[in-house]
Amino acid sequence: MKKLLLIIFLFLATVYISLPNEFKGYTKPQYKFKVPDLLFGLDISGGSRLVFEADTTKILEGGKKEALSGLKSVMERRVNLFGVSEPNVQLSNFAGRDRVVVELSGIKEMDKAISVIGTTAQLQFVEIVGEGETAEIKETDLTGADLSNASLVFDQNNGQPAVAIEFTSDGAKKFEDLTGRNVGKALPILLDGVPISSPNVSEKIIGGKAQITGSFTVEEAKNLVTELNAGALPIPVKLVEQEIVGPTLGAESINKSVVAGLVGVGGVFVFMLLMYRGLGLVANFGLLIFALITISLYKVFGIVLTLPGIAGFLLSVGMAVDSNILIFERFREEKGQRNIKDALEISFGKAWDSIRDANIATLVASFILANPLDLNFLNTSGPVRGFAITLALGVLISLFTGIVISRNLLRIFVKEKRV
CATH class of the missing domain: 1.20.1640.10 (Multidrug efflux transporter AcrB transmembrane domain)
Structure with missing residues (x-):
């Protein structure tokens, strides 16, 4: 019974x-x-079709295929993190230009989809060399590729949204060395070349964990988390086509x-x-x-x-x-x-x-x-x-x-x- x-x-x-x-x-x-x-998929319910053009001018011919394959993989991960199952992401070539075609079934938030999928999301940690007018920005070997995880948090001091990041074992060592030699200085953090935060380093940070703060809204912080977890696009892209697709059946x-x-x-x-x-x-x-x-x-x-x-x-x-x-x-x-x-x-x-x-x-x-x-x-x-x-x-x-x-x-x- x-x-x-x-x-x-x-x-x-x-x-x-x-x-x-x-x-x-x-x-x-x-x-x-x-x-x-x-x-339901595009063939039944329709959806959106985005076409991005990849800038491969700085890629050597021998590494072009691998770079485009990496671009496709990152875009697929971003689409999945955006909440779309079974995305159709394909590489194509039109008039000698390399493109990535992304088809999203049932997606209505087109602007958000474009922002999340097509943003380069190149995260860089740079250090300031020199003082005053002679100060210069110097690139470091610590980038978004050294991240293992990113998550949305809220700053305990002001309640503002922030992004907590964890580094890989190699990234944690790089971060420890970087903060160790910049104690008492600012450590600018750039996203796609734009400064988003410039915290002061009070002591060497051990353990590979940090927090990115800035003038984020909750939505912007969520998008940044999605982009960082999916990985940075290895090649710059720009949106060249956008259309609503009707069901093929x-x-x-x-x-x-x-x-x-x-x-x-x-x-x-x-x-x-x-x-x-x-x-x-x-x-x-x-x-x-x-x-x-x-x-x-x-x-x-x-x-x-x-x-x-x-x-x-x-x-x-x-x-x-x-x-x-x-x-x-x-x-x-x-x-x-x-x-x-x-x-x-x-x-x-x-x-x-x-x-x-x-x-x-x-x-x-x-x-x-x-x-x-x-x-x-x-x-x-x-x-x-x-x-x-x-x-x-x-x-x-x-x-x-x-x-x-x-x-x-x-x-x-x-x-x-x-x-």
Whole structure:
């Protein structure tokens, strides 16, 4: 009974999370936590497209490819820190000019996106050499590249927003040496060549921690934290194009795709009922919980749904059904030789090896398609990665629902008798 109550609780919780927050005038009640809405990709909901031009004039030809690759990586990190899942960041060349194309699905705060993604964020610590009119600014080897973390804090003296920074082990040693030789002097901090703070050094600072103060608003401090954590752009860039992108699929195409998916899933439900009757009913309830858990995780973790991603989800439904069929066919063979309860346990045990191997093979294929290690020879595109991620997630959830949900439901409702 306790397991049944847990399954019912899981069902109700995922129903609540999966329901849209607003639908045709209805607003879902929110409790202590707010469930985010489903996020959709550019092909479904549209979004924004930004094109930045990279200034590679000071880069040697041999290091150009590596510098552009680093630029793309930093921009991807910034987009992720900005709160956009599955961004599409691509390098291109137009009329001999190197460009970075950034596509953001569902983003409305264009000005903020441009500021966060395209700001160079070159942080420098400089020292003042000499005094009076002969004083000069001297660059040091301590830069934003030596940071390990940045976070928003509030100054204890005046309550103003500030940025707390922590250095890497090498950066901490550089910072210790720099403050040690500048005790009693100002230590200017520059961001993209502009002074943002000039604190006086009272003593050598050991431990690799410091705080940047200035005339920041909370929003400016947050943006600076995002930029510093993502890393400085290795190449200066400027925005050359900005546009709102409509969905590549028309409303009619989207509706037809949804209807096709529902018809396919409905057909699976009917097939399971006709072939396996009571067992099919339990399997269908397990599939329903599978779908609810999947949608809930999409919403909670902010996974962006594209059309290839939806295809990956539907394919994982088919794999979940396949697991149930393997178990049920084995159950048909076993129930004639022993009582139903024992037949059920044996059928799960004997079918598990096939289910495990099939799902591992799918997970390996998904891993290769997703290319999380960014291996150059795979050259995976955004849509393919979206398909792989949703397929892998669906496979893992189907294993959970098949082995935990469906198995325990069958244990509860199967009567102990010989057939």
